[in-house]
Amino acid sequence: MKTKKYLLVSLFLVLLFGSLVLPQRIEAVHMSEGMEIFSEQAELADVELTTVIGNVIKWVLGFLGLIATIIIIVGGFMWMTSGGDEEKINKAKKLMINGLIGLAIVLVAYIISNFVIDALTTEILVE
Helix, strand or coil: CHHHHHHHHHHHHHHHHHHHHCCCCCCCCCHHHHHHHHHHHCCCCCCCHHHHHHHHHHHHHHHHHHHHHHHHHHHHHHHHCCCCCHHHHHHHHHHHHHHHHHHHHHHHHHHHHHHHHHHHHHHHHHC
16 A cells, blocks of 8 residues: 555656656757747846846745645545544644645745845845
């Protein structure tokens, strides 16, 4: 039973992280056209560093929030399938509490980082 569970979790994680790594779109272009497209897309002077950092932080915190939400759902599922066993119920409660604490930490980190990034971008724009 445990090996089946670990196999399913491993498969899910491989598919999740594999979909993040694989390219989403591949275009076949002529070499000269490809260089023109690359030179147009490579202009990073239009994007501010604080915007890029803010987007990365928001993406990471969003992913961590998703993980915390999944932990809470797993705890609820464990509680519902415990069959009245006090040990399983206590384990599920601890898991749900830890998920809520993690979600609160992610939310506070998001609020703080959003405030700091906004303060930095408005400071840059004012000067």
